[in-house]
Amino acid sequence: MFRLGRAVFNTPFEAGPEAPRRRAGLGPRFNAPSCDACHNGAGRGDPPRDGSAPTQGVVHAALSSPGGVATNRPLRVESVVGGSDARAIVRWIETIGGYADRRPYSLRRPELELRDADPALGRLHAAGLRMANPLVGLGLLEAVPDATLAALADPHDRDGDGISGRVHRVRTIAGRYGVGRFGWKAAHATLLDQTTVALAIEMGVASRWRRPPEDAAPEIDDELVHALVAFQRSTRLPDAAGRRAAGETPARPASAAVARGERLFHEYRCAGCHVPQLATGAVEDAPWLANRVVPAYTDLLLHDLGPGLAAPVGEGDATATEWRTAPLWGLGLARSDRPRTFLHDGRARSVEEAILWHGGEAALSRHRFLHAAADDRAALLVFLDSL
Amino acid sequence: MSDRIDPASAAAATRLHGRPREQGLSPALLLAATLFAAGLPVALAVPHDRALAAEPTSVPAGCGEFTWNLEREIELFAAPGQPLAAAVEPRGAPRVEPNRLYALSLAPQERVTFAAPPGKERLRDGARAGLVAVVVPTAGLWRVTIDDGAWIDVVRADVVVESNRFQGRSACPRFRKSVEYTLPAGETMLIQLSGGTDAEVRLAVTPVP
Incomplete structure (x- = not known):
């Protein structure tokens, strides 16, 4: 199933009567023809350059119908025939700031320009960009019990530490409620939910579980959907995380910089949200995932990161300023053909820039980073790169 | 399910059907950084330099999305290409010459x-494949460019050569x-495709180049 799922993940789907049966169903409106197109090599999507359209991400729009009902949904920017939902161009707006020691930094944020919007969508109020998430250790994340995450939540900040993470309860395909953990706002509790939504909305491929608005019947076999889920459940961990998950003792002690950075990570309260370690419970249909350490550096909860990172609108019960704590494992992975970018819209061109965007519940942590000595900041970044 | 729309956030983040902003020059960013480092507080919004985003008038629409210099490829792919049947096995793979376009x-x-x-x-449903041979005259960086989404491998002594990097854009009509x-x-x-x-x-x- 893993191999079949990997093949499905890599396969561009097609439209039209001549499309091979198991590759048929693309569109009529879509964002990408394959999973791999955005999650290339199971990695994170690259944001567009200034003045270009996003190709490895999604534009989420705030809409209102003529009757005044407000919704939030991804726009499909490609189409097989006829027009798409809309076209989007991204412009990057840069600002300059400075650390307490007067060293300057630059931050950028995206501004979207929407063109050729389909009038049938209703009134377009605003849109935000969301890049494809890396697909790392998804099986382990899925296998963390809901109760574990609920125990980490502190929605009323009873311990007074300024951090008030909360679970995002979402309805699953199975009709039950579970703790959301996939997607930038933890809108999906299971990989089956996440996968079938992505197939339907990003690729226009209808499954038995979810269909895009334009499709009446399923277009992809159940077998291929389950294979996709099986593939994603088995996505490997980065080497360092894999060793920690296996409980291996490092061959060499961490460098002094990494050790210092780890200490600062806790001192600056980064670990308040980026919890170093979770654990899976029993997993009946995937025993290899059961009772495993998950060194993901996330609590998978929603946290308010402030107005600077706000989306145009929320998603489900998640507000505009709330985001799922991003897992930090694999942060240090780099490819020579890709710049590394971070945060939901790829605005951060470095881990450092991502830290500087943290506000809301993370404002105190950011403040400590801003006022830290340069070599302390550098040590923290070295530690994060080691994950 | 209804979600509230934040007009302030919406206005700041989205321009609907509007004209492109005037773009500043990167020296402005340098000036801002210099002023800040000199102790003068600076907090200004400077549009990012768009010089790189401008498309030459000869570049077909959609091909400007590539971030590499692909002028040579754009020129080559303007032609239909020399017809050539790819081989179904390594032995007998026809040779392609650099700097020529093949169909x-x-x-x-x-x-x-x-x-x-x-x-x-x-x-494998409906999948097509084939092999061609190539010899490059100089050692160094080379590109294989196609007008399809097929997977490309370069194989040397039965081992796949790892690619350095790639670019893919569906909007370019040339490739x-x-x-x-x-x-x-x-x-x-x-x-092998x-x-x-x-x-x-x-x-x-x-x-x-």
């Missing part, structure tokens, strides 16, 4: 014997993807 006809993938397993496996490799001079290597469904794929091998 390769591919076979059903189940009929093809690859020199090495394709680097990215896809569903779809370009993959860069570091290749040795004077050695016969195989280019797999996993696409078009029976004809145009291909060119070009040096990186």
